[in-house]
Amino acid sequence: MSRFFVLSLNGLTQGAIYAAMALALVMIWRATQVINFAQGAMAMFTTYLALFAIDHGVPYWLAFLVALSSGLILGAIVERVIVRPVESAPPLNVVILTLGLLLFLEALAPMLFGGQIRSFPPAFSIVGLHFGNSQVAFSPFDAFTLGSVLAVMVLLLVLFQKTDLGLRMRAAAFNPDVSRLLGIRVGRMLTLGWSLASLVGALAGVLIAPSLLLYPTFMDQVLVFGFTGAVLGGLDSAVGAVVGGLLMGFALSYVGGYLGSDLETVGALVILIAVLMVRPRGLFSRHRLRQA
């Protein structure tokens, strides 16, 4: 197997991980125009809940559902209890709020579940597939991850572009006052947006945990690269999130493989800046540049 091929596959699997997180961030951005820095920590928490279930004898797929449904609920709680009261405050307040939530959850998780590194079982084998007599760096579980991410992307596309509900969610996010006049239950739409985003985040958690191991800060790096991917692709676009996340994965893998793993983040910075200088609102953004 040539080095380039191995690095490409590695980039694809890592990229799928970043894409999953990027999708969750895009989801919440589209629904509420907020960057949720606690997205990773919330996913960490729901993944711990799933592991807690598995430790108590719950079958894998049921635990999978535990993660997803607790994500749904956690998102709604966070929106209702914490985000809603600062709706009218400057948007930076929500950023600080989500940072506070991030720290709180990263402290709460080890209190409840212990702070040690845990491994999280994968849905399918993590051993690379065989083609002929060579083994490639792409496992059934990687295929499952990539497939799930693509499926979520399509579902989000359909939701936002094709359904009435999606249209109402977008309207509520962009102009709450006008939406209220039009009879849209804005509050409900915002809660739903957080719930769905948190669900996507929870999915990302159980997809990522088997290969990165589970500990309270395990999503920090994923959040940063997921955010970078989302920005790269354009925060308004689900397709952009996936493409941006995958691009991030490939870029980091090539930089790490050819130039050294300590240059990966510098590579990410260079690529991101280069793309944003040409397209300041990301690759897939369809909005006109507001610049003077």
Next chain:
Amino acid sequence: MVAVHSRLDRLASRTLGGHLLLALGAAVLLLLLSTQIGAYDNYNLTAVAIFAVAAAGLNLLTGLNGQLSLGHGALMAIGAYTASLLLKDHELPVVLVLLLSVLSTGLIGIVFGYAAARLRGPYLAGATLTLAVALPQVATRYKSIFGGESGLTVPPTTPPAWLGPDFPPERWLAWIAVAAAVVTFVLLANLLRSSAGRAFRAVRDNEAAAALAGIDVARTQVLAFVISAACAGLAGALFAYWSGVTAPAGFGVTLSLQLVTAIVIGGLGSLAGAVWGSLVLVFVPSLTSGMASTLNVPSAIANNLPLAIYGGILVIAMLVAPHGIQGTLTRILTIGRARWGHTPAGGQKGVVDWDDPASDP
């Protein structure tokens, strides 16, 4: 939040002279204070002054010019590494080290400033966040220059001989940091009163209108970024003296996010808010840090309790004081004055106009 700063500040000072007088008073008070407190309190006073410098610079950029930077920790790293490299082989006067650090960070700030001027809202946030993650890695990569993970050690500044042989080094460093902070605040306060300051706000409030009024939007944004970077560079150099070591792990995303926290908790867009925020950054964690070893609860809980409390405080602070400490004080003052009839009160909605810097509809 344009006006967050204005009320209180306006009371005290309208002119350069007023600023200088106020600054002189503050400096004398702080120097007196530093002679009355112990070494560790002086060490904390230094930290407050350092964070206040960095937060004031960030507040200028984010609060007044509307550019959100999640990468100011990386700019502090540039200042800190400049100072550490200068001090590696030479004994240089503190003032020279600080000035050169300001210069180097300001120059690099020009490059970043041009890139930042093209970006808005979350895109700028994403780019600067990546900067915060990436820049420390450069130090790891080029070990022979920057000392790798363990970084560069910085020799402490020794108090000059005329202060006597027993003068505590912590107090000397506090004097340096306080002096640097006071100078920075005087310069920034005057800048904000100047046409440049008005241009910053105009660009934040409405780019198109500012452009129509003849303001070069991009140049204004670059200028704000460079000034802000220079402040971060100064803070970084002081930080190097303060911590005694310049290592990549000290300048991670956490530091950048702490600075943003400081300006929001303190009060967005006001210089006083930067001071409040720095006080919170330095003193709130130290209130709880002893808990881990003294509470008689399982270690998994005791170890993490301070962090949980800190996170909780951030959330609660945003819920009860959405306009930060300075905003809340201003509001109390406004209400008080209205009640006692010093100013015409009713319908003064415009006094505290909390417009948002990063909004990008």
Next chain:
Amino acid sequence: MKSLMDGSASRIRGIAIVCAAGLLAACGNPSSSNNTSGTNTASAPGITATTITIGSTQPLTGPAAPGYSEIAPASNAYFQYLNAHGGIFGRKITYQYLDDGYNPTNTASQTRKLILETKVFAMFSSLGTPTHLAVVDYINSEKVPDLFVSSGCNCWNDVSKYPNTFGWQPDYTIEGKILGQYITQSLSGKKVGYFYQNDEFGLDGVKGLDAQLGASSIASRQNYVPTNTNVGPQIAALQASGAQVVVSFTIPAFTALALLTAAKLGYHPIWVVSNVGSDITTLTGLLKAFSKGAAGGQLLGGMVTDAYLPLVGDSSNPWITLFKGIHDQYISTLPWDEAFKAAGRNPTRSSFVKSLESTKLSNGPALAPFGYSSSNHLGVLGVQVATIGADGTETTTGPVYTSSDSGPISQYGGSASSPPANGIP
């Protein structure tokens, strides 16, 4: 709740041994020239007639917390045990450990808090190489004893520059040399590759390995930075180089990540993992989640590592029995010490350091002797190679070897010491 904690319980116990060992080890023979009679006085900062206060910085939260956050609480449990049995010359030990989140800047400010505000007598068992490097100059300039740094960097053994600092675990270069010797003896003829953390930890280890294996014979050298969890490119490069043995100077999480990535690539070298990276609880935890064949067979079997303390699973070792007993009794709070007894009833900071340099210490639970003298502040001088079976059990193999950074490797002939009654020195 119980089952949640199970995973960490055995690890905590393992760590408790390390820390408690620190205390006991330094106790030596109390009879030396010092005055042990008389009444207690406030003989030094941090010492009163009734208490001794010591401090430490630890990664209680943040990225290094998994695996390391329980060390200080475990030490504290031992101190509680000691206090409950009369303390040291009637003084109770107060152990103040502060969180630095493994961030050197925090270490700098927390250490000043301990020295300037809490006024500790000594620093004890502060954890981490980059973190402690940030404060070692300061601690020495304040002339505060700096005992048993929890890091194998050989930076601590510099008596002229850091007269108050004492190392604890075998330094990574010594460890690398002894692992290198094992490879030349037992795995000869195989191609060797390295996977190491790109800081003093990994680089010191590589220095020792190269001294034994010859730098030119290494098939591939791959490193990682702990902030980047994607190790795919490095493991693929090791596989492509044809390395049949991979020596790994990694922290436990990265040992696990390397094993998983190798499994994915169908790459099955013999792993030789440094003591730090072979934490058995983390690794067997891995084994559990991937036991149903998801990783294509077992991951751990055949792994080689080394130990400088008795293995936690070795119930025949009297030290293990002792510490299990203490730990079960003092689950949430814990321990310190006894270099004090050697230093006499009313030590000062400098008499304490002198006493540590001049007293011939017993090994305590450590497998090899300590290096402390007036010219040497190395901790434990050697290790014993161990192998890990498919079920995660560790077995030591061959004799204990000792060495120094530049000297030859020699076989340690001494016998293990046994613990004092009750574990009270």
